Amino acid sequence: MAIAQHVHIPPHDAVTEEVRLRIVRRWFKGPHSGTWILVIENADNEADEGTNHSSIPNFIPQATSGTLIFTTRSRQVALQQFLATIDVGKMGTEEALVLFLKRYWGTGNLKDKEYEDVAVNLGLVHHLPLVIVGLVAYMTKTAISPSIYWNIF
Numbered sequence: 360m361a362i363a364q365h366v367h368i369p370p371h372d373a374v375t376e377e378v379r380l381r382i383v384r385r386w387f388k389g390p391h392s393g394t395w396i397l398v399i400e401n402a403d404n405e406a407d408e409g410t411n412h413s414s415i416p417n418f419i420p421q422a423t424s425g426t427l428i429f430t431t432r433s434r435q436v437a438l439q440q441f442l443a444t445i446d447v448g449k450m451g452t453e454e455a456l457v458l459f460l461k462r463y464w465g466t467g468n469l470k471d472k473e474y475e476d477v478a479v480n481l482g483l484v485h486h487l488p489l490v491i492v493g494l495v496a497y498m499t500k501t502a503i504s505p506s507i508y509w510n511i512f
Contacts, residue, residue: 366392380418387420395425402431430489449486456481458488462495469505476505483512 362383363370374382386392397420419427431437437444450458459477463469469477484490498508 384418384420387425388422392422392424396428397425398428398430400430402429402436403433447488450488450491452478452481452486455486455488455491458491459495462492463498473505476509479509480505480512483509 360379363379366383366386368379368382368386371379387395387397399419421427427442429437429442434444449455456477459481460469463477480494481491484494494508497503498505503511
């Protein structure tokens with residue numbers, strides 16, 4: 360719906376969500392779309408993403424003017440979609456800490472003991488960048504400290 364609104368595809372009350380998705384897909388394939396990048400995040404459900412019986416692949420545009428990027432933890436999904444894969448490994452300890460602090464500083468400074476708790480939290484999430492950003496977002500939203508997050512986790 361957001362893409363349809365952004366590219367000025369008028370809403371039609373009588374049109375189903377499936378039809379709207381097909382209209383958006385057609386727009387991506389058409390001459391007015393220009394060059395584009397579409398990111399499909401968390402494509403981890405092998406049952407939905409990877410089979411010909413699923414309706415989801417029917418809505419994914421494929422055109423020479425665009426680029427599709429899937430984020431997934433499932434190698435099977437990538438293989439079923441015939442995608443080139445790029446493994447994004449975990450960050451190093453220092454790199455993960457820099458990312459954490461860059462996102463966390465807006466909520467307040469850490470106390471000395473909390474640096475240890477942050478290191479534990481980062482280790483628990485295997486220094487994965489997306490998870491670190493989510494961890495900080497949760498801590499910020501709930502106003503909890505790294506030590507409390509560690510206990511919850």
